Amino acid sequence: MAEERAVQEYGEETLVKEIPPKAADLSKWYTAACWKAELFDYTPVRGSIALRPYGYALWENLQRQLDDRFKATGHMNAYFPLFIPESLLMREADHVEGFAPEVAWVTQGGSEKLTERLAVRPTSEVIIGVMYARWVKSYRDLPVLINCWNNVVRWEKATRPFLRTMEFLWQEGHTAHASHEESAAEVARMLEVYREVAEDVCALPVVTGEKSASERFAGALHTHSIEALMPDGKALQAATSHDLGQNFARAYGIEFVDKDQQTKHAWTTSWGLSWRMLGGLIMMHGDDRGLRLPPVLAPYQVVIVPIPKKGSEEAIAALARQVRERLAKAGVRVRLDDRDEHKPGWKFSEWELRGVPLRLEIGARDVESGRVTAVRRDLGKGEDGAKTELAVAQLELGVHALLDAIQQGLHAQARAFLDAHRFDVSSREEFFDLLRRQVGFVRIPFCDDPACEAEIKSETSATTRNQVPLAQGEALTCVACGGPAQTLAYFARSY
């Protein structure tokens, strides 16, 4: 009945029951696809999701990719408290003001009312600032290069799985340095790590740059971001890297004696990436049949579906097991779906829905020919190269080559989309028109004046996503207001 209804509503091309075509309703497609793929489930807690094993596996893979890179750039992991006493939070004025509307408070412990409220961390600059003040005494203690994997809480009014939840998983890096040169270099270094992970791991092309004053992290000197573009033309901020200057060092007393025997405030940074990134890559890569996961992140890179045939069951099962063992030994995350309760066609649909990049079909024909049938998830049915045959003798080579091709295929598709939806304009009319039509990133020479930015926002709902400085000596005028341009800025509506 649900299928009939879906066909009525969306036409015959509906491929998966209970998921609308992606182009028909991106929002509904997104939540349905994530849910049907069993990445998450709703909970009795408003705005808070349960991350199911398949979703957690995806997060773990992203985590590992990031963590390896953090370690390679000299960072170590640590952990800090969930609760932050109110009096501490109050010390950095801009920071407090920025986060006040979304802080959750603990006012009671057991049966006793607390004398001082505890904030549930919306981010950890405050508590980490306090601790760094204890740990840093000399220039010899610097730099401090620490990352945290934890959860934070922000009292959100409107929530969506992964993209905006009240509680979410992320990492937050916090570093302290002896000079602004060093801390600024750290901010740039980590932004580059995020860019690389987005592009090479998530297959998600992004634009990088600096946030405007109105979009900046509360309490930061500079905020840099990577921004991805979603299929509906809205931007998604996928990660940020903040130059906190000496603001937090001053507020929390991170001081050190430098080589010149002067006592100075440290220069700190923070940088974060959350499970929102998963939402971004799902929304970007998915299609009418469900998720399409990049092989580097997919919990299962390969699923083997045996095609039983009367009389050949044992030979087919034996080959399937052999293929599984060899791929596992070759470092491939592989799942043999030998469940008896579903037919092959059902399994095809289910693993496509869940985004497995490569399916190997093994039936009687394959056993006889010494080959297995390989079907790529990144290409459509019947598309050139979507279905190929791999010689069992060269199994590992063939699978690795296909997984690489799928990773690149997804990236290429997303890149093509971004390139087709990124515009440089020089007339005010065209600028406002494109923004109102929500076509993607629109880039202009920009004055970086908050008043001009506010006008653009009220007219179009679009905001600056990020921007880069104009080249030295380049004299351009702001496309929006005609004033002297300071930057090249990307505008878009955003998630």
Add this chain to the structure above:
RNA sequence: CGGGGCGUAGCUCAGCUUGGUAGAGCGCGUGCUUUGGGAGCACGAAGUCGCAGGUUCGAAUCCUGUCGCCCCGACCA
């Protein structure tokens, strides 16, 4: 936080207008036959009708409140 929509079995929904003690399809369990794109038959299990009040002899149905989810906007690292 404002506007709109929706909460009935695991899922998608019907039933509500006109109150009389709950249904369908899919899924689930058992058995047999099947298996190269969501199999067939038989039997079976499964629902505090989101929650709390109220009206009534009687509420899934009417009234009030409340919670949650979805969409659009505002707000928002």
